[in-house]
Amino acid sequence: NAGVMQNPRHLVRRRGQEARLRCSPMKGHSHVYWYRQLPEEGLKFMVYLQKENIIDESGMPKERFSAEFPKEGPSILRIQQVVRGDSAAYFCASSPLAGGAYNEQFFGPGTRLTVL
């Protein structure tokens, strides 16, 4: 059973360009979460999605950032007009269900975004 897959693993963009980060959850998982890890900082929640629905986007910056999880295909985190402060490691996690007793999340290897 393959784990959470993210691509690309490394992404370099110039200021003003767009960055697209992809995440394929574990087989059987329909819940996807995106987290950001800034240099020398901890992991911070960004957004929680289910298929075709954004459940919680309270951690997303108000501008330039968007996320989707279509019916078919991977979840996409999109950053428009990137700035140097967007340089970070972006992690995707998936879980088989939400709520209930507890919610185990399994993480992908991350995408390291560098903005020049």
Added chain:
Amino acid sequence: TQLLEQSPQFLSIQEGENLTVYCNSSSVFSSLQWYRQEPGEGPVLLVTVVTGGEVKKLKRLTFQFGDARKDSSLHITAAQTGDTGLYLCAGEETSGSRLTFGEGTQLTVNP
């Protein structure tokens, strides 16, 4: 937003020593998860604790969830160089499914 304070931030010990990492909050979590992260990789789930007072063992690692579900600890017995890494605690908020992470404990076990 609930906060998790993790301590110590850095820990350097000799092989064979014991250590404890603490994770504390003033808020209640429905569950708490411990992860280990290697450089350049994503966090790997070690254990999930759910019930107040719960103790789980994973070989030389012992995880405990506080009775009030506000704090947790990770104890490593007879540390080995292979235990070196960043240990993260993460709490599931009662109000939703996001995880709130501690800042991490960077453990170095010297030979």
